[in-house]
Amino acid sequence: xxxxxxxxxxxxxxxxxxxxxxxxxxxxxxxxxxxxxxxxxxxxxxxxxxxxxxxxxxxxxxxxxxxxxxxxxxxxxxxxxxxxxxxxxxxxxxxxxxxxxxxxxxxxxxxxxxxx
Amino acid sequence: xxxxxxxxxxxxxxxxxxxxxxxxxxxxxxxxxxxxxxxxxxxxxxxxxxxxxxxxxxxxxxxxxxxxxxxxxxxxxxxxxxxxxxxxxxxxxxxxxxxxxxxxxxxxxxxx
Numbered sequence: 001x002x003x004x005x006x007x008x009x010x011x012x013x014x015x016x017x018x019x020x021x022x023x024x025x026x027x028x029x030x031x032x033x034x035x036x037x038x039x040x041x042x043x044x045x046x047x048x049x050x051x052x053x054x055x056x057x058x059x060x061x062x063x064x065x066x067x068x069x070x071x072x073x074x075x076x077x078x079x080x081x082x083x084x085x086x087x088x089x090x091x092x093x094x095x096x097x098x099x100x101x102x103x104x105x106x107x108x109x110x111x112x113x114x115x116x
Numbered sequence: 117x118x119x120x121x122x123x124x125x126x127x128x129x130x131x132x133x134x135x136x137x138x139x140x141x142x143x144x145x146x147x148x149x150x151x152x153x154x155x156x157x158x159x160x161x162x163x164x165x166x167x168x169x170x171x172x173x174x175x176x177x178x179x180x181x182x183x184x185x186x187x188x189x190x191x192x193x194x195x196x197x198x199x200x201x202x203x204x205x206x207x208x209x210x211x212x213x214x215x216x217x218x219x220x221x222x223x224x225x226x227x228x
Binding site for chain 1: 118146148150156157158159160163203205207214215216217218219220221
C-alpha cells in the first residue's frame, strides 16, 4: 500500500481565500484523523472519523473549518475564509480502528499551509 | 484533552540515556509513542495498553502506570538517529472509537 496520501504538499494562499486539503487513507482502515501541527501547540486533533462518520469534532477551531468523509477512501478539510493564523502543517492519519492493538496511526506527509 | 509531556527538550551526547514523560488527567486505555524527524511525518514507535500488553520498537522501551495515568519512554545508549521530536498519544478509557490525542512533543537532540 502507498500509505496515507495527502494533497497538496504545500499551499500558499491569500487571506480570505478558500483552502481545501485532501486525504486518501490506507485501504481497509476504518478510522481517520485530521491534525494540525504548530510549534506552540504541537499536534492538535481537529476531527476524528470512524467508518466515515464524524465522531468528535471538538478540536475544530471555528466555523471556518469543516471536514467531510464522503466515502472510505477520501476525506477533505476545508477552511473558508482562511486567515494567517491558520498557517500550519496539517496531517491526516488513519488506523485500522478500535480494538486493543489496532489504533496505531499512520500519518500522511502533511500539507504545509501558508496564508499571507 | 491533550496529555502533558516533559521535558520540552533534551540534549544528549551519543551513548547517553534519556527519559521522556507523559501524563494525563484522564483515565487511559492506551498510550502511544511516535517520533518525528524534521520535515517528516510522525512515525509509530510503540503502544502500551492498560493491563500491560504492548507492541513496539526493539531498542526503545516504555512503561505505563495506569493508576497514575503516566507513561515514560526510555532511550538508552542514544544514537544520532534518535534525534527528533517525540510525541505521546493517549486514548482515554471509555472512548469507544480509539480517539488518539497527542501531547506537545519533546525535542531530543543527540550530538556526536
